[in-house]
Amino acid sequence: MLNRKASNYIFYGILLGIALVILLIRLTLLGTINARIVKVETSSRQQQDQIDLVDEIVQENKNKQEAHLYELYTQVPAYFSSQELKFKTFAMAQNAEIYDDDFFQREVTVVTNPTFNTNSIYYELQQDFDIAEVTVTFNIDQSTETSLELMLRNIVDSEQIFIISDVNYQTPTGELYQEVSIQFLAFYEKGSEENAN
Numbered sequence: 001m002l003n004r005k006a007s008n009y010i011f012y013g014i015l016l017g018i019a020l021v022i023l024l025i026r027l028t029l030l031g032t033i034n035a036r037i038v039k040v041e042t043s044s045r046q047q048q049d050q051i052d053l054v055d056e057i058v059q060e061n062k063n064k065q066e067a068h069l070y071e072l073y074t075q076v077p078a079y080f081s082s083q084e085l086k087f088k089t090f091a092m093a094q095n096a097e098i099y100d101d102d103f104f105q106r107e108v109t110v111v112t113n114p115t116f117n118t119n120s121i122y123y124e125l126q127q128d129f130d131i132a133e134v135t136v137t138f139n140i141d142q143s144t145e146t147s148l149e150l151m152l153r154n155i156v157d158s159e160q161i162f163i164i165s166d167v168n169y170q171t172p173t174g175e176l177y178q179e180v181s182i183q184f185l186a187f188y189e190k191g192s193e194e195n196a197n
Contacts, residue, residue: 040176043142043176044171046142047142047145047178050145050148050149051169051178053149054148054149054152054167055167057149057152058152058164058167061152061156061164075159075160075161076129076160076161076187076188076189077160077188077189078188078189079188079189080112080130080132080188082110082112082132085110085132085134085186086108086110088158088160089108089110089134089136090106090108092151092154092155092158093106093108093136093138093151095150095154096147096148096150096151096153096154097144097146097147097150098138098144098147098151103139103144103177104138104139104140104144105137105138105139106136106137106138107136107137107138108134108135108136109134109135110132110133110134111132111133111134111135112130112132113126113130113131113132114131114132114133114185122165122185125187128190129187129188129189129190130187130188130189130190130191131185131186131187131188132185132186132188133165133183133184133185133186134162134183134184134185134186135181135182135183136151136181136182136183136184137179137180137181137182138179138180139177139178139179139180140177140178140180141176141177141178142176148180151182152164152167152182155182155184160186160187161186161187162184162185162186162187163184163185163187164182164183164184165183165184165185166181166182166183167180167181167182167183168180168181169181
């Protein structure tokens with residue numbers, strides 16, 4: 001049997017060992033959590049840089065399209081079909097690798113003859129053209145952020161006249177993906193809305 005002094009040393013040794021194990025586990029967990037936070041912050045900064053770049057592209061192309069609208073009159077279709085416009089938008093999204101799946105959650109809505117402020121250039125254009133407003137919503141993350149730029153380029157480079165009117169994005173709290181919404185206007189010859197499906 002051990003004497004009292006040896007028992008106390010063993011007891012304090014066990015307590016010290018337990019305290020060291022708890023301290024090591026805590027330091028390891030804090031290191032892992034800090035590494036994750038740094039990784040998410042870096043990813044967020046990179047995505048914000050990409051978004052800023054896309055905003056610049058949108059602003060540049062928005063002005064160019066308005067300035068050349070009347071020169072591009074031949075690129076205005078003579079008839080309007082809501083279903084055809086939706087399919088064309090789906091095709092542009094698919095081409096930009098924005099698929100119809102659970103991650104992207106792609107949606108397209110078409111509003112015919114939207115209302116514009118009377119001081120807006122679009123209000124004046126609505127006197128000469130039928131206009132449809134298309135909204136495309138989808139999700140992106142760091143691995144799919146080039147899809148947003150491709151989608152914007154598809155809209156700008158389309159044979160038909162499309163003017164991007166708005167690009168919005170937000171990151172849901174605690175998530176690593178961003179919800180993106182692109183609004184653009186499609187122009188048709190006056191009186192063509194009667195052919196809508």
